[in-house]
Amino acid sequence: MERQDQIAESKQLLAHIAQRTTALADDVYRHNVSDYTCPNQAARERDIFFRKGPINVGLGSLLPNPGDSLTHDWTGVPILIVRQADRSLRAFLNVCRHRGARIAEGSSAATQSFSCPYHGWTYGLDGRLVSRPQDRAFCATGKDASGLRALPAAERHGLIWVCPTPDAAIDIDAALGDLGRDLAGYRLAGYHHYETRVLRKPINWKVAVDTFLEAYHIGVLHAQTLGSILHPNIFSFRPFERNLRLIGPRRSIDTLREQPEEKWDLITHSVVIYILFPNTVLILQGDHVETWHMFPAGNGTDESAMYISLYTPEPALTDSARRHWDRNMDLAIAVVEKEDFVVGAGIQRGFYSGAQDHITFGRNEPGLQHFHRSIKQALGLAETA
Ligand code: FES
Ligand SMILES: [Fe+2]
Numbered sequence: 001m002e003r004q005d006q007i008a009e010s011k012q013l014l015a016h017i018a019q020r021t022t023a024l025a026d027d028v029y030r031h032n033v034s035d036y037t038c039p040n041q042a043a044r045e046r047d048i049f050f051r052k053g054p055i056n057v058g059l060g061s062l063l064p065n066p067g068d069s070l071t072h073d074w075t076g077v078p079i080l081i082v083r084q085a086d087r088s089l090r091a092f093l094n095v096c097r098h099r100g101a102r103i104a105e106g107s108s109a110a111t112q113s114f115s116c117p118y119h120g121w122t123y124g125l126d127g128r129l130v131s132r133p134q135d136r137a138f139c140a141t142g143k144d145a146s147g148l149r150a151l152p153a154a155e156r157h158g159l160i161w162v163c164p165t166p167d168a169a170i171d172i173d174a175a176l177g178d179l180g181r182d183l184a185g186y187r188l189a190g191y192h193h194y195e196t197r198v199l200r201k202p203i204n205w206k207v208a209v210d211t212f213l214e215a216y217h218i219g220v221l222h223a224q225t226l227g228s229i230l231h232p233n234i235f236s237f238r239p240f241e242r243n244l245r246l247i248g249p250r251r252s253i254d255t256l257r258e259q260p261e262e263k264w265d266l267i268t269h270s271v272v273i274y275i276l277f278p279n280t281v282l283i284l285q286g287d288h289v290e291t292w293h294m295f296p297a298g299n300g301t302d303e304s305a306m307y308i309s310l311y312t313p314e315p316a317l318t319d320s321a322r323r324h325w326d327r328n329m330d331l332a333i334a335v336v337e338k339e340d341f342v343v344g345a346g347i348q349r350g351f352y353s354g355a356q357d358h359i360t361f362g363r364n365e366p367g368l369q370h371f372h373r374s375i376k377q378a379l380g381l382a383e384t385a
Contacts, residue, residue, distance in 0.1 A: 079093065293308075
């Protein structure tokens with residue numbers, strides 16, 4: 001976040017605290033329940049968001065060095081991402097050009113090449129086919145035409161995006177708009193990947209995202225877990241194209257009132273939540289970064305799978321550092337899994353009950369309003385119920 005913006009946001013948040021107010025949308029928003037239950041919409045989301053993309057993968061430090069690679073199957077498309085010798089990133093379909101086997105599995109470090117486990121066709125980091133046993137048996141098929149199928153990929157501001165469709169257009173700068181400058185300020189490229197965990201839940205993937213988009217519930221649902229850490233029911237809100245930023249003040253923000261403005265450090269005294277449209281939640285948690293990547297799972301509309309990653313500003317080299325980050329990861333997962341997603345599972349079942357055909361986002365829930373407006377726009381759907 002840019003310095004001027006930090007000061008302005010700090011003042012806004014202190015005023016909200018003093019006046020017991022929060023960021024407000026112009027109006028309430030009626031939101032179709034069918035957005036979470038309609039198989040046709042789910043199919044459209046899979047096609048437009050999770051097939052064409054782009055989707056965010058995480059921070060660049062998931063694969064920090066040349067030769068590092070990781071596979072990514074969350075969209076349903078087998079993707080292989082590889083750090084090149086010149087440190088740029090390339091992405092490929094993780095599909096051998098001989099008979100289609102997966103050529104890589106999971107994360108690997110300092111790889112020189114990828115050898116298919118089926119018959120041994122071997123590909124370079126750049127995806128070119130470099131050798132194959134009994135090459136003459138395939139002489140009619142030139143090696144040049146048998147490289148891995150490339151996918152559009154981009155690395156910006158320390159974050160990785162991939163399109164799961166070859167030849168799809170990718171323009172991350174346009175998708176981020178002014179958010180690019182905001183993200184650049186965090187120098188995310190310098191962070192270190194600590195840990196990633198996986199959750200699967202009986203909720204639509206958008207219910208999983210929704211839980212991060214308002215502060216209204218913090219004083220109620222999270223009264224015991226977060227009530228002593230955060231001021232409840234206060235978020236500042238700013239849209240960036242289809243993305244958005246929410247800032248929730250920690251209770252420690254009150255100490256800024258005694259400090260001169262030039263010493264204010266909003267990041268330490270807040271939780272900054274970004275939606276990298278459509279399915280990624282990026283959170284600045286004071287002294288570390290947390291990401292949640294939500295995906296539809298199963299064949300219906302009520303299952304999601306997600307991975308949660310924690311990134312640290314320094315490598316975790318000591319037991320006490322690891323204990324500190326483990327505690328942070330455990331708290332994040334415990335609050336969301338045992339509180340938010342338990343409520344979420346009830347919400348998802350309630351959607352099918354016929355109780356109502358729309359739900360209501362209050363004026364104090366502008367993040368939810370912007371997220372769902374953006375989803376509708378991107379899918380070409382009418383706005384409200
Ligand atoms: S399928 Fe990969 S070498 Fe045959
Ligand atoms: Fe929550």
